[in-house]
Amino acid sequence: MAEIKVAVAQLNPTVGDLVGNRAAIVEAMAQAKHANCDLIVFPELVITGYPPEDLLNKEGFVAQAASVLDEIAAMTSEMCVILGAVVSADRAGLSLAGARDARESGMAKPAALANVAAVLRHGRVEQLIAKQLLPNYAVFDEQRWFVPGEDHGSLIDLKGHHVGVVVCEDLWSADGPAKQLQALGAEVMVSINASPFARGQQQRREDIARARLGQGSCVMVYVNQVGGQDELVFDGGSFVMDGTGIVTARAKLFEPDLVTVVIDDDLAVEADEAIEAMGDLASIYQALVLGTRDYMTKNGFRDALVGLSGGVDSAIVSVIAADAIGADHVRCIAMPSRYSSDHSLSDAQELATRLGVILETIGIEPAHTAYESMLGSALGQAPTGLTEENLQSRLRGVLLMGISNATGAMVLTTGNKSEMATGYSTLYGDSAGGYAVIKDVPKTLVYELCHYRNQLAIARGERAPIPENILTKAPSAELRPDQRDEDSLPAYEILDPILAGYIEEDLTAEELIAQGHDPQIVARVCRLVDIAEYKRRQMPPGPRITAKAFGKDRRMPITNGFRG
């Protein structure tokens, strides 16, 4: 036995980009080889990026991904490489008993694939260990494509040390592969993951790793993907935990990283000091920044457009955008209507000045007037009430989308989760755009994030970006005279806990009332959430930060007769 040096490669792959992902893997391998590592570990499905979704239904895609695996294997020599890949279930040695002949059913052919940890060494694929527990809940659909693995694979001999490998979810089962591998004598447990961010998730990962190691002396090497992918943000936070449950090394959060550790003969871990875990608000803020940056850059956008209302939502979105892609790539537009207050413009201007972004002002009155006559002919009168409110919001959407079309900048929408939930937004109006930066952030948390970001600036000796007046005035959509959000919705301090219970915890109205919430408010809020499903179905994607986001995390029928 001898000490072994391990590289933890926390990459930011792009889903489907087999060429780019291969290049990033090969580069990390070169770095690890240069550092005389004995082992390098990569995240789950790193060749395809996670989640590749229905790209996996394309046989041609899977074949190309498998070729990349073989090409990488051919490059290996002494240093062992463990990475996540997709191969046919057949190649992974899995039986297909019970797999349906889908052609017969007239449906698209389902894939029979395996989500594997591939062990590469000496120019070949030494072992394929298929994931056994395939998550098929929340944002995950793995049983759509993958056949479950049937055993935990063999221990890998690395200079006399026994190394076991588990794929993501397989770590979470108390009696699963991780336990079995330890019983066989694993001294190092490699856990490859694509684990998305949510509040508190990093702590849960480290807790579960500690629980799985139990009282043994096994070292855990946990590698996670980093980066934004549509609705998901992967926060990285890869770590190495020694047999006593202490995190001895931790990769950066929300950034690619390559960390090396040395595991000595008696399984002590030598590493540079572990980066500290990140606080709750800081991690949420960074998730929003990374989600926005990656959605834009991976889709080829350099510039963002934000409609600045002078309110708190568009304020935090423009600050996040500036942090994500640079203030010089953010263009803000104020679009006052006949009902806009003076302070909405002055607050927007003050914010833009502090942020160092362009602010242009384009009033919507000419279009508003035009539509009064155009709609007047169809309605017999000029639009009033909700029709006029939605109209103004849509006229702004048309303006932003026009500038977007002409300049190639992506419109970032500014609706928060409380609004998405209750339908307090206008379809094709304020919800129009490419990415909905705070769609999973409840309004009360929006305020917390604003204060967090201001304090961060002050701590850095910078000026707080968000003017105090934006944080203290009463929220208003300003779509009619003297309008306030609280005319239409309960106060956000009352609303947000009800929404969290109804959405994130799937409680019924009855259960919420039993918890002590006001029965009438609960009934109204639940009804609002239910009937706004059709709006949410047409919203842009945005980063998930809570235990349950709108989107593929919550698949509610639009047509839904349940009241409760």
Added chain:
Amino acid sequence: MAEIKVAVAQLNPTVGDLVGNRAAIVEAMAQAKHANCDLIVFPELVITGYPPEDLLNKEGFVAQAASVLDEIAAMTSEMCVILGAVVSADRAGLSLAGARDARESGMAKPAALANVAAVLRHGRVEQLIAKQLLPNYAVFDEQRWFVPGEDHGSLIDLKGHHVGVVVCEDLWSADGPAKQLQALGAEVMVSINASPFARGQQQRREDIARARLGQGSCVMVYVNQVGGQDELVFDGGSFVMDGTGIVTARAKLFEPDLVTVVIDDDLAVEADEAIEAMGDLASIYQALVLGTRDYMTKNGFRDALVGLSGGVDSAIVSVIAADAIGADHVRCIAMPSRYSSDHSLSDAQELATRLGVILETIGIEPAHTAYESMLGSALGQAPTGLTEENLQSRLRGVLLMGISNATGAMVLTTGNKSEMATGYSTLYGDSAGGYAVIKDVPKTLVYELCHYRNQLAIARGERAPIPENILTKAPSAELRPDQRDEDSLPAYEILDPILAGYIEEDLTAEELIAQGHDPQIVARVCRLVDIAEYKRRQMPPGPRITAKAFGKDRRMPITNGFRG
């Protein structure tokens, strides 16, 4: 042994509407009892409607649905009732080995439920038979909520006849429960289903029933749900097949129905003459009509708005709308721009006259002019090119949505599948609305449906609704002078087969070229499909009629680096 009388209750439940669905079940039971039936069978998950999706994650919903089951059971006496229901996996006697403690993972708790056929008799639940094969492909997510059944249940004794029961997918496996129940001596096989429509699906169902019966003398009683549910249309078409493989009774297609048959001592089936199967175009057309009607009525809408361009897409949509909800509930709006041709207005007027729907004309020039100056200030010049084209489309969207807001009518969008696929549409413009009636209908099929509907009218002695000129002129969006679709897209006769291969068959560009398609056209079309994913994500739902529709049937990443 004696003859037995069986009622096949093809209901149209509404997802989540436990009260309404219970009432429909109880009414059908009363009818069957009045007709002296020995057995009545209902579709899969009829109490909740199919698919209840993440309503199943609400414990309170599942508990209420289980209460409805018990209430219905309490009403039974001699007549046996077989219906689809959801109960806890525990109640269905299923083991939960391997079920993850989801709280630990920080994710929403996944349900541990069973999708059962409940056998009710003598005031109680006699047997719960859990579905074993849980489809988790295409539009199905059943492994998200359900634990698989472990055995096929016991045969039911009905006046000395042995009756076996299978739930939907369990019929499709050659070695599955259907075979095992026959080996035990089943003489009548009850198959309860929620099988959505797609082209050719009814034939596949009858073929598979015939294949499962094999050479035996077993009678198949196949009951299916009918009705529209968001993206899905259930076509009904319940049938009874005798031991020789002949369909002796068939329920109506696209309508609720209650059919009774008598199975005599030697398993001969007596029934009224079976309704004929429906042709391909007729069934597609009816699926679109039912999908539209149910989406509107189940969501509380009585009236529809359609923007009439004088083109073939808005023509077929307005005809479908009139067939779905009545011409007097359809309001059509022509919204000419400075680039509209004379014939677009005259063709629209001719169509409206033939259909008997209101047509109003509201030009968008005032808004167009207003935005030229508003956008001009931001862009340094009046909008041109794609920006001006999209602008016009969005100005129409704003107009229709304004009328919708003021009148409560639902906007039906008119984009076809060829346009959805290639992104030949404007986000928040022509794609703005509540239901996208022909989003799964390729352009070439739109023409076929127009001809079908015209011929149907002529066969009925009515005037063909769609004027010849609409069917013969070259397709154009009319967003710039002399524009034609074929300036931007390949001819639809060339485009549609490529799209079918790329989307419905998941072929790669390489594979399509190998089939003989033009390499440059293939490369361009595949690229167009890939980069339009972000638009499709924000489109309204519409009825699925092909083997793979956009929506939950095809879950492609937006951020996607794969080119192939």
